[in-house]
Amino acid sequence: MGSSERKIREREERERRIVVAARTIAERDGWPAVTIRRLADEIEYSQPVLYSHFGNRDEIVGAVALEGFGELATILRAAIRPSSTPKESVEGVATAYLDFAFARPAMYEAMFILPTGLRFARSDTPAPLRAGFGAMATVIAPFSQDVDTATETFWAALHGLAELERHGRIRPAFRSHRITLLMQMVSGQL
Amino acid sequence: MGSSERKIREREERERRIVVAARTIAERDGWPAVTIRRLADEIEYSQPVLYSHFGNRDEIVGAVALEGFGELATILRAAIRPSSTPKESVEGVATAYLDFAFARPAMYEAMFILPTGLRFARSDTPAPLRAGFGAMATVIAPFSQDVDTATETFWAALHGLAELERHGRIRPAFRSHRITLLMQMVSGQL
DNA sequence: TTGACAAACTAGCGATGCTAGAATATATTA
DNA sequence: TAATATATTCTAGCATCGCTAGTTTGTCAA
Numbered sequence A, B: 001m002g003s004s005e006r007k008i009r010e011r012e013e014r015e016r017r018i019v020v021a022a023r024t025i026a027e028r029d030g031w032p033a034v035t036i037r038r039l040a041d042e043i044e045y046s047q048p049v050l051y052s053h054f055g056n057r058d059e060i061v062g063a064v065a066l067e068g069f070g071e072l073a074t075i076l077r078a079a080i081r082p083s084s085t086p087k088e089s090v091e092g093v094a095t096a097y098l099d100f101a102f103a104r105p106a107m108y109e110a111m112f113i114l115p116t117g118l119r120f121a122r123s124d125t126p127a128p129l130r131a132g133f134g135a136m137a138t139v140i141a142p143f144s145q146d147v148d149t150a151t152e153t154f155w156a157a158l159h160g161l162a163e164l165e166r167h168g169r170i171r172p173a174f175r176s177h178r179i180t181l182l183m184q185m186v187s188g189q190l
Numbered sequence C: 001t002t003g004a005c006a007a008a009c010t011a012g013c014g015a016t017g018c019t020a021g022a023a024t025a026t027a028t029t030a
Numbered sequence D: 001t002a003a004t005a006t007a008t009t010c011t012a013g014c015a016t017c018g019c020t021a022g023t024t025t026g027t028c029a030a
Helices: A003-029 A036-043 A057-078 A086-103 A105-112 A127-143 A147-166 A172-188 B003-029 B036-043 B057-078 B086-103 B105-112 B127-143 B147-166 B172-189
Strands: none
Touching: A003 A036, A003 A057, A003 A105, A057 A086, A057 A105, A057 A127, A086 A105, A086 A127, A086 A147, A086 A172, A105 A147, A127 A147, A127 A172, A147 A172, A147 B147, A147 B172, A172 B147, A172 B172, B003 B036, B003 B057, B003 B105, B057 B086, B057 B105, B057 B127, B086 B105, B086 B127, B086 B147, B086 B172, B105 B147, B127 B147, B127 B172, B147 B172
């Protein structure tokens, strides 16, 4: 009886629609606008249905964040051109990272600011969560002995640049200057 | 008639009590536990009284954050020992910054994560908001031409290190390694 | 056709931030 | 001093939130 397979498929599609709706609303009106009631409206089911897919609201944010990690990893990998020098590769990744953060602020928020219940640095950590780190490690490796620690530091610098600029703490006009500075730092001693 | 002065003074004291209560609750139970009702209980007034002091909840968080910026500035300045070398000074400030972030996570959240309505990089920006930046600029200056941009980048790196570690994204055990790396970067090329 | 099970809904609980309007205390004026 | 005006504070409640218990509806198998 294939009807049960259809049911499973429909269930998965409904879950997708929840995540897509959450993302869409967040990008248009911000995360506070992503309420269970509004999502229920959007998918044309009652609110309790959402809780048959996700344990709570945070998990919905987490599902969107997980998508974001996948996309960020793809973008960072694409920023590594084979023809580039090691230094150009680092700069390309740095620029791509910040572009991502500023182009998708709601997504970036889900990934790094909001509670999501996602588990990092564990055995059950989903692959997309590791992939972005991997892309950064690839370009940092030529400049470092301890790649993991150097990548962590590089990543932290990028995250800090993204966050402080997003919150209006540092001057947007000097973004490229700061990237240049970061590049000098990496290629010099990292 | 001096009674009006007394009234003003009592009002200011009540406002202080609100801010102190907010900070105390946040540090003990987290910011979500800082509700208007609980603050009203704490100061033994009804809820609307709070709105005669602050426009909304965010402004209360902002008042706590402002205190934090003052304290951070003091701590960073104290980390600059006259007998230190320029490099040691940078390391001292970096360590002091991260110690602050991890010792007072709720305060750090108020300062850098939560909405507060505080205005940065403006003509009416309160002095404490500039003071911390000033302390960082002082130790960065010997290593840089463009002090402001270099300080922004340094600050961003520290903020990123604090946030990623606070969220369990990078390995706590390697904190000092990352600071060492950051130091090499600063003293080398910044 | 009936009974068992799964799926979805209605309705509502306990909170939240915030506010209108009533009540009370304080100051000012006749 | 008594009456009035003005602050000050409170009570009560609105709209909304995340979440859930209990009921209804739908879907299969016997």
